[in-house]
Amino acid sequence: GENVEQHPSTLSVQEGDSAVIKCTYSDSASNYFPWYKQELGKGPQLIIDIRSNVGEKKDQRIAVTLNKTAKHFSLHITETQPEDSAVYFCAASMHYGGSQGNLIFGKGTKLSVKP
């Protein structure tokens, strides 16, 4: 089955710097890759997603890139702010029958943005 690895497990950056989190997946049939942000005491919040027919997607300070050949995808956060501090999870799934199906999650990256 699918396996998703996420690195680093912790990341500390200075406010205004960029942060990059990387994930690799094992199943070449996976075609949907969302990123979630989880703040302390809350459920995961979808922040951006990408499908396998796209190589890059951007939403303001957040971007995701996908390399299907290498089976890895990355989250880029520019101009980080203290409110970006949270745990970030990547996930992968295979879209079928109108559903994203079983999301397989990475182990998470705890991002700390120091003022």
Added chain:
Amino acid sequence: SAVISQKPSRDICQRGTSLTIQCQVDSQVTMMFWYRQQPGQSLTLIATANQGSEATYESGFVIDKFPISRPNLTFSTLTVSNMSPEDSSIYLCSVEGGVPTGGRKTDTQYFGPGTRLTVL
């Protein structure tokens, strides 16, 4: 995005007892899922809650331990039965599909706030 609520938000329970967690969505959805997140860990899918039929469980999870109901397109329950301290986790429901409301995309999963369960 969709408004997804869970009850209770947290509970402390004695071993051997059962707890039923409710998940309510503000609009009809096609799919509802239940995940477990052990302390400081990632999310693991327990089962897919199917409306009008038995839930589909992932490997390692069984109906006797985690019975699930889904009586309609906006509501589901997960019961954690005969609890032990190892069941202490955050239990999350997620939804997908259905009627797009509040800017929610229909082709991805949105999560509820979670239920924090501690078993003594």
